[in-house]
Amino acid sequence: MATLLSVNVGMPEDVPWQGRTVHTGAWKSPVHGPRTVRRLNIDGDGQGDLAGHGGEIRAVLVYQLESYWYWQMQLGRDNLAFGNFGENFTVDGLPDDEVCIGDRYRIGEAEFEVTQPRVTCYRVGMRLGEPAMASLLVAHHRPGFYLRVLTEGRVQAGDEITLTRKGPEELSVADTDALLYLPGRDPAKLRKALNIPALSPGWQQSFRELAAAQQPKQEPGWPSERAGTGQPREEPGWPDFKAMRVARIVPETSTVSSIYLDTTDSTPLPEARPGQYLSIRLAVGDAAPTVRSYSLSSTPTTSTYRISVKHEPHGQVSSYIHARLHPGDLVDIASPRGTFVLEEGTCPVVLISAGIGATPVLAMLHQLAAAREPRPVWWIHIAHDRAQHAFADEAHELLAQLPNAHEYIYYTAKGTPRGAGPHEAAPHEAAPQQAAPNPDEPHITRGRPTASSLVAMGVPTDADGYLCGPPAFMDAFGGYLREHGLRPERIHTEQFSALPAINPGVTPTTTVRPHQPPGPPGGGPLITFARSGITTPWSPAHASLLDLAEACDIPTRWSCRTGVCHTCITHLVAGDITYTTQPLELPEAGTVLICCSDPTTEVVLDL
Numbered sequence: 001m002a003t004l005l006s007v008n009v010g011m012p013e014d015v016p017w018q019g020r021t022v023h024t025g026a027w028k029s030p031v032h033g034p035r036t037v038r039r040l041n042i043d044g045d046g047q048g049d050l051a052g053h054g055g056e057i058r059a060v061l062v063y064q065l066e067s068y069w070y071w072q073m074q075l076g077r078d079n080l081a082f083g084n085f086g087e088n089f090t091v092d093g094l095p096d097d098e099v100c101i102g103d104r105y106r107i108g109e110a111e112f113e114v115t116q117p118r119v120t121c122y123r124v125g126m127r128l129g130e131p132a133m134a135s136l137l138v139a140h141h142r143p144g145f146y147l148r149v150l151t152e153g154r155v156q157a158g159d160e161i162t163l164t165r166k167g168p169e170e171l172s173v174a175d176t177d178a179l180l181y182l183p184g185r186d187p188a189k190l191r192k193a194l195n196i197p198a199l200s201p202g203w204q205q206s207f208r209e210l211a212a213a214q215q216p217k218q219e220p221g222w223p224s225e226r227a228g229t230g231q232p233r234e235e236p237g238w239p240d241f242k243a244m245r246v247a248r249i250v251p252e253t254s255t256v257s258s259i260y261l262d263t264t265d266s267t268p269l270p271e272a273r274p275g276q277y278l279s280i281r282l283a284v285g286d287a288a289p290t291v292r293s294y295s296l297s298s299t300p301t302t303s304t305y306r307i308s309v310k311h312e313p314h315g316q317v318s319s320y321i322h323a324r325l326h327p328g329d330l331v332d333i334a335s336p337r338g339t340f341v342l343e344e345g346t347c348p349v350v351l352i353s354a355g356i357g358a359t360p361v362l363a364m365l366h367q368l369a370a371a372r373e374p375r376p377v378w379w380i381h382i383a384h385d386r387a388q389h390a391f392a393d394e395a396h397e398l399l400a401q402l403p404n405a406h407e408y409i410y411y412t413a414k415g416t417p418r419g420a421g422p423h424e425a426a427p428h429e430a431a432p433q434q435a436a437p438n439p440d441e442p443h444i445t446r447g448r449p450t451a452s453s454l455v456a457m458g459v460p461t462d463a464d465g466y467l468c469g470p471p472a473f474m475d476a477f478g479g480y481l482r483e484h485g486l487r488p489e490r491i492h493t494e495q496f497s498a499l500p501a502i503n504p505g506v507t508p509t510t511t512v513r514p515h516q517p518p519g520p521p522g523g524g525p526l527i528t529f530a531r532s533g534i535t536t537p538w539s540p541a542h543a544s545l546l547d548l549a550e551a552c553d554i555p556t557r558w559s560c561r562t563g564v565c566h567t568c569i570t571h572l573v574a575g576d577i578t579y580t581t582q583p584l585e586l587p588e589a590g591t592v593l594i595c596c597s598d599p600t601t602e603v604v605l606d607l
Helices: 065-075 122-128 133-139 173-181 187-193 201-211 316-324 355-370 392-400 451-457 471-484 545-551
Strands: 002-009 013-017 020-024 029-031 035-037 060-064 089-092 104-107 110-117 145-151 153-155 160-165 241-251 256-262 277-282 290-295 304-310 330-334 349-354 377-383 405-411 444-446 464-468 491-494 526-529 534-537 569-574 577-579 591-593 597-599 603-605
Touching (some): 020 122, 065 089, 110 173, 173 187, 173 201, 187 201, 256 316, 277 304, 277 316, 290 355, 304 316, 349 355, 349 471, 355 464, 377 392, 392 405, 451 471, 471 491, 526 545, 545 597, 545 603
Parallel strands (some): 377 405, 464 491
Antiparallel strands (some): 002 029, 002 089, 013 020, 277 290, 526 534, 577 597
16 A cells, blocks of 8 residues: 655745756655645645646646665665655655556545656756756656646645556556657557546647657647747758858848859759748858858749848848858858748648748748649738838739739838839728728738738638747737637747747846857857857857857756757757767757757857
8 A cells, every 4th residue: 555655845935056046846845744735736835837847737746765765776865855856745655657647546635646747857956966867767767747636635644545546548657758758659658648638738749749750849848838939850951061152142122132042063952941041151250150040032943042131230240241242152051941831731821021021931922822822821011111121022923823812011111101112001991000092002001910900801710820020020910810819839930039048947037148158268169059149169168058058148948958858959050069968869860959968069059
């Protein structure tokens, strides 16, 4: 008979860690006497990061006495006390290889259901002073597990634990954990996991993606709005950079030019998917070569790629491209990359952009037009005025090739004079600052679109939306689309700058622009963080590429910091790395886990 040995609780507190502050409830201590277990947690207990811990599905964390004995031997520790693994219930019995997802247990007055293994999280290592602990828990098949509270009631140390119902499929906690985090997955067990209603939604989603032969897009347990922000599988075209020749440069507006790039050896270029980007490396001035990424803006041919670059007044690379790059010049180009791509299907397509954000969705429009795509297509673009509206005629002509296209253009400049360009302003019932109608171009409006504009435009709620532009624009318009009825997983966004950080539990601080790391420069190979525009020499003083990125205040994404969860997965544009801690499962080719890797050559990361 299993027994509850200790009830452990602790309220969240701020804990200093590596120069930062972590708000965490990982510090648990035993309590004496009965405690009431409620739907969300035990009286006197709390979680600091509700994105990955706590809530109805993860109300109570369980860890076993046998595992305490095991880790005392493995770690050479004699100072482990109940609650040290962050658990609420320390139990005698209930091993991870016997307890199954969906099992139900009665303890004292309360009844519980097993919902998932422990989330791989750096804080258990932080609590124990063992940084690799998150990886060890998975590798040694001793994660522990979470309970959902079915019936509230009082529990106390010494209570017997009674199994009241076995879960369907009888898939153990240890097998469930291995199914997500370890290689060599058993398809039969994967099917079993998807047939267990009690399994938490985050784990169900990850298993559905694995069943579709995809890497999980997010660490299970994170809220759904973070789904799709990772860097899943893609096939690299060629390793590192290769020279391409500038064939021609075509001005699109006074600030935007398109650069056509040809091969130098007649080797056919790999096919790029609409929406992907190229990374370009240029020697600008006397500093180290600089890397920037620009979306492909048309359908590539076997010999030519096109990118379109806006001249930013203080942009070092864009200024160089517009002032000093000429036809015939050779530039270093990395293979097309990116997961913001046009998906196949039959649902309507909505392409939404602002300013230079038109480039990736324009490439999508090229493909749709070339295929004479029968599904309905909405093209919604926001520009300052006609003079700054890049690709206006090109997009208009492509839309004319589609059997069911809808075009809506918004010019935001106030007082745009009529006749300022071939597309003057026209009215739209949902837009502010309405202008007099132009019968020839009713698709053009002066003002900005609003949430109600989507209704007036007839955008269907079952559409796939593709959104690119400044962050504030994407945040606002993404909200409009969700409010209109589009499901979040059908709203795809592209962000040219660094991706939003995922640093669970770390207390937010004032945002700092990426910069060179403090201290004397290293003497190792150059490390380039392409999205952030930072190139700096490697120093062995840094524990990993993740550690270097954090020293540069580059937004980073991680959870376990030990090569298990793959939250830190990053595209390797160029170079080679070595793993200081071998990941339990290697990432796909062309990507690296920066939390546990060091460079062996010069490296360019899409970070």
